[in-house]
Amino acid sequence: MPEADGATEDSVLGSRHCPTFSVVRSDCLVFLAGLPDQSVDVIVTDPAYSGMNRHLMFGNGRIVGDYQSADNQKWFAEFHDDPATYRRFLEQCRRVLRNDRHLYLMFDSYSLLSLGALVRDCFDVKNVIVWDKVNLGMGHYFRRRHELIVFATKGRRKIARRDIPDIWRFPRIHPARYPTQKPVELFEAMLAGSVEPGDVVCDPFVGSGSSGVAALRRGCSFIGCDLSERAVEFSLARLEEFRATGRDPAQPRAARVEGESYGWLASAGVGARANAAILGVGPKES
Numbered sequence: 111m112p113e114a115d116g117a118t119e120d121s122v123l124g125s126r127h128c129p130t131f132s133v134v135r136s137d138c139l140v141f142l143a144g145l146p147d148q149s150v151d152v153i154v155t156d157p158a159y160s161g162m163n164r165h166l167m168f169g170n171g172r173i174v175g176d177y178q179s180a181d182n183q184k185w186f187a188e189f190h191d192d193p194a195t196y197r198r199f200l201e202q203c204r205r206v207l208r209n210d211r212h213l214y215l216m217f218d219s220y221s222l223l224s225l226g227a228l229v230r231d232c233f234d235v236k237n238v239i240v241w242d243k244v245n246l247g248m249g250h251y252f253r254r255r256h257e258l259i260v261f262a263t264k265g266r267r268k269i270a271r272r273d274i275p276d277i278w279r280f281p282r283i284h285p286a287r288y289p290t291q292k293p294v295e296l297f298e299a300m301l302a303g304s305v306e307p308g309d310v311v312c313d314p315f316v317g318s319g320s321s322g323v324a325a326l327r328r329g330c331s332f333i334g335c336d337l338s339e340r341a342v343e344f345s346l347a348r349l350e351e352f353r354a355t356g357r358d359p360a361q362p363r364a365a366r367v368e369g370e371s372y373g374w375l376a377s378a379g380v381g382a383r384a385n386a387a388i389l390g391v392g393p394k395e396s
C-alpha cells in the first residue's frame with residue numbers, strides 16, 4: 111500500500127510538532143480497525159454512500175456515466191452502507207477518536223434519512239450543517255444545490271469560535287479532477303472551530319485529498335485511506351505538491367462567493383500567511 115514519505119501511521123499519529131500526512135489504500139473499516147484507541151483529534155469525512163444511487167437510481171447514466179461499470183473513471187466504488195455496516199463504521203470512529211473531540215460526517219439527503227439517526231447511538235449529535243454548493247447540480251425532481259454535514263461530539267468540547275454559521279457557501283468544484291471532489295474550504299470550515307495546530311485529522315474516505323490539504327493548511331497532521339488506488343495516488347501526489355510548493359494542483363483557486371464574508375474561516379493559530387491562503391487572498395496559481 112502506498113504511503114507518503116514512508117511515514118508509518120504511528121509516526122503520523124505520534125507527530126504533534128511537525129505536521130505529516132499518510133494515505134493508504136484500504137477499506138475504511140479495515141483502516142479504522144488498525145488505528146489505536148483514541149488516536150485522532152477529529153474525523154471529517156465524505157463517505158461514498160450507496161443508498162442514493164441504488165435506491166433512487168440517480169446515477170443511471172445521466173449524472174456520472176455508467177457508474178456501476180468497473181472501468182468508469184468518473185466514478186468509484188461505493189461503501190455498502192446498510193445499517194449494520196454503518197453502525198460498525200460509527201463504532202470504529204468512536205473508538206479511534208479521542209475523548210472530548212468532534213466528528214463531521216457528510217450526507218446526501220437520502221442517506222441522512224436512512225442512516226443519520228444511527229449517529230446518535232455513538233455520538234452526541236449537535237447540529238446538521240448545510241453546504242450550499244451555490245451552483246446547481248443535476249437532480250431528481252429538484253436540482254441539487256446542497257449537501258448536509260452532521261456535526262457531533264464524543265464527550266464535551268466547545269467550538270473554538272462563536273461566529274461560525276451553520277450554512278456554508280462554497281461553490282462546488284467544476285470541472286473537478288476527481289469525481290465528487292469537494293472544495294478544500296468545506297473541510298477547513300469543519301476544522302475551523304475544532305482543531306489546534308499539531309492535531310491529527312482523520313478521513314477514512316479520502317478521495318482527491320481535499321480534507322488532507324485542509325488539515326495541512328491548519329497546521330495539522332493528516333491520516334486517511336481510500337479503497338481506490340487511483341484516489342490514493344492522486345491524493346498523495348496532491349499533498350506532496352502542496353507541501354513542497356504551497357500550491358494545490360487540484361484546486362488552484364479558492365472556492366468562495368464574491369461578497370460573502372469568510373472571516374470565520376480564519377484561524378488564530380496558523381499565522382497570517384496561512385490565513386491569507388485560507389481566505390483566498392494569498393498567492394494564486396501561477
Ligand SMILES: C[S@@+](CC[C@H](N)C(=O)[O-])C[C@H]1O[C@@H](n2cnc3c(N)ncnc32)[C@H](O)[C@@H]1O
Pocket residue numbers: 136137138139156157158186187188189190288289290291292293314315316317318319320321335336337338341
Ligand atoms: C465521495 S468520495 C470522497 C471525495 C473527497 N471528499 C474529495 O473531496 O475528493 C468517496 C470516496 O470513498 C471511496 N470509497 C468507497 N468505498 C470505500 C470503502 N469501503 N472504504 C474506503 N473508501 C471507500 C471512494 O473510492 C471515493 O474516493
